[in-house]
Amino acid sequence: MSPISIKKHGDVLIVTSNNPPVNALGHAVREGLVAAIAEADGDAGVKAVVILCQGQTFFAGADITEFGKPMQLPMLPTVVDIIENCTKPVVAAIHGTAFGGGLEVALASHYRVAVPSAKLGVPEVKLGLLPGAGGTQRLPRVAGVGKALEMAATGNPIGAKEACAIGLVDRLIEGDLEQHAVAFADEVKAVRPIPKSSERDDKLAEARANPGIFDEFRKANARRFKGFDAPEANVKAIEAAVAKPYAEGVLDERRLFMELMTGSQARAQQYFFFAERKAAKIEGLPEGTQPRDIRRVGVIGAGTMGGGISMNFLGAGIPVTIVEMAKEALDRGTGTMRKNYEASAAKGRMSADQVEGAMALLTPTLKIEDLADCDLIIEAAFENMDVKKEIFGKLDAIAGPGAILASNTSYLNIDEIAASTSRPQDVLGLHFFSPANVMKLLEVVRGAKTAPDVLVTAMQLAKRIKKVAVVAGVCHGFIGNRMLMPRQMEATKLLLEGATPEQIDKVHVEFGMPMGPFQMADLAGVDIGWHRDPGRIENIRDALCAADRWGQKKGAGFYDYDDKRRPTPSPVVAGIIEEFRAREGVEKREISDQEIVERTLYTMVNEGARILEEGMAQRASDIDVVWVYGYGWPVYRGGPMFWADSEGLAKIVEGLERRGFEVAQLLAKKAEAGEKFTR
Ligand code: 3HC
DSSP states (O other): OOSEEEEEETTEEEEEEOOTTTTOBOHHHHHHHHHHHHHHHHOTTOOEEEEEEOTTOSOOSBOGGGTTSOOOSSOHHHHHHHHHTOSSOEEEEEOSEEETHHHHHHHHSSEEEEOTTOEEEOGGGGGTOOOTTTHHHHHHHHHOHHHHHHHHHHOOOEEHHHHHHTTSSSEEOOSOHHHHHHHHHHHHTTOSSOOOGGGOOGGGHHHHHOTTHHHHHHHHTHHHHTTOSHHHHHHHHHHHHHHSOHHHHHHHHHHHHHHHHTSHHHHHHHHHHHHHHHHTOOTTOOTTOOOOOOOOEEEEOOSHHHHHHHHHHHHTTOOEEEEOSSHHHHHHHHHHHHHHHHHHHHTTSSOHHHHHHHHHTEEEESOGGGGGGOSEEEEOOOSOHHHHHHHHHHHHHHSOTTOEEEEOOSSSOHHHHHTTSSOGGGEEEEEEOSSTTTOOEEEEEOOTTOOHHHHHHHHHHHHHTTOEEEEEOSSTTTTHHHHHHHHHHHHHHHHHHTOOHHHHHHHHHHHTOSSOHHHHHHHHOTTTTOOOOTTOOOSHHHHHHHTTOOBGGGTBSSEEEOTTOOEEEOHHHHHHHHHHHHHHTOOOOOOOHHHHHIIIIIHHHHHHHHHHHTTSBSOHHHHHHHHHHHHOOOGGGOOHHHHHHHHOHHHHHHHHHHTTOOOOHHHHHHHHHTOOSOO
16 A cells, blocks of 8 residues: 555645655655645646645655665656656645755645744755755755755754744644645645746846855855765755756766765664664563653762763753752752753753753752752762762662662763672662763663663663663673773883874764874873872873873873863873883883774774673664764764774684784674674
């Protein structure tokens, strides 16, 4: 049965798509749309057409699962042209998300109406693509060049109200969408000529007079787009819309689209789209497991971490009780939260009312007993097992039955923490990444006894606070930090052997990481995990800490920093490295960039393989989600496991062996069998 159905209301043909979950424009939908337009064209009794969708959303785009497979005709560019060339006015009636190909269908329609909550966007760039069904040519003609550039190159959608203000939507519909869309169609059915987006020119005039707009846009976004192919291709396609007639512009669009589609970045980004969604699924839970109700959250610790964690819940409208031991620390913590909100408001991301609304949901207290009415309590105290055990012992006595007790530990054993309570089934790890109100990753650490409904609650809550959650098992450092360890260890050894922090960081940044291992150490604090005894110097890090070089916060770490936090290589650090080199009897030699890649990135893949082997991650793609969202691994390389697959596992194994590393069994086995981790 076709997902497209038609019915008549007077002389308006209503074309309805029912293709759950998101009305993706798969083959059957495209075929159905073409047939429906043919019906409208051929029926003299039809004077106008309304296209709308059932379910949660208007067409959310092309069907991504069809990418990489032989395309079945009709292709989407043909479908949208058929819609635009319909001899009766077509009205797109939008709710939910008109994304990608969905917005292209709407742009090819002659009119667009939308409910106020609808979102319109072309997120193709996030899949390493550009709108390939005329979107790069029609969007600037309808929404204006500046807006089209922003929407296409960033992939961020706009709301229906804004869309209406700029002319992308013709009317906002309050009330029943179908009914009002039909009424709208009735109003416009006699209007001639039928307005076609591809024939419009008015909104291109400004950019034609000022072609510098494109380079200005490139310059303003250079940092954001660094390393990615797709944003530039989007800009070029819109440039073509301005510089050339429509018929030529679409050819440029097609060529650029195909170049992207066959490139490695699009493959990686499309892989990652599904990886992110798979991460939300937990294997082996009893079917129908229901989440627990979370009405109030407690947070222990009002430091950077506790404050950031609290802000996530406040932002989602969930009340938070935050506990500190001293009044001063509590005031400082809540003060910082307010300042962060006010900074967001100053940037226009929040209104003053929203700031007050969020802060009103916060209850600061010095009494841990005040957590008694919380349904979830997250401990974000000092990273020390004894401290955590004491807190969890107290929570066991205070928290109501069924309350979930979570630790934000980055490394410590959740099972040991759970054992300090009488309810290990209610305990799990919720590992947020700093800054916790910004970073999207949440590692959900599943203890040996964590109950299924506790896990389900955590995953659902993560979605509510707009985090991407990945389930990890109990092991030192879980997924992300565990893989960081071999990288950090090798990076430090490389210093002794002759590489500089600058060289190692440069290799990582050129690879696409936001920063290298030493820039990261300086940002996070070189003193993290330091034993705090300046007299005990066992490694380069100890020496740096003893010399008061704790990183950016002290103006000195692996680099020297000026008052604007700009780094320069440090002669002091070079001296310390030299000293250690002599002390350890290591001979200095030339280190190639390739050696840095093999020793710091291949070793991460090796650790990832061990994590999989031990069942500490459910799937290789979960590891990739951790690295993209937790550490800024470039999404156009998919993540460490996808990247390893792309490089070839045999090559990774050869490199590891040549450098004297023990290869993880799973990695060796897969390389031998010619298999991949992620495909
Ligand atoms: N194709 C195929 N499947 C899709 C899809 C698409 N375009 N969009 C979403 N899905 C699937 C998801 O994989 C998921 O499947 P699962 O349940 O098996 O895991 C299911 O639909 C629900 O998706 P979400 O979990 O993401 O649901 P949400 O409600 O959180 O979000 C959404 C809905 C905002 C529509 C979000 O899914 C989304 O952003 N989708 C992608 C939109 C997009 O990128 N469109 C452009 C496609 S490329 C294109 O159009 C090319 C054209 O220009 C030629």
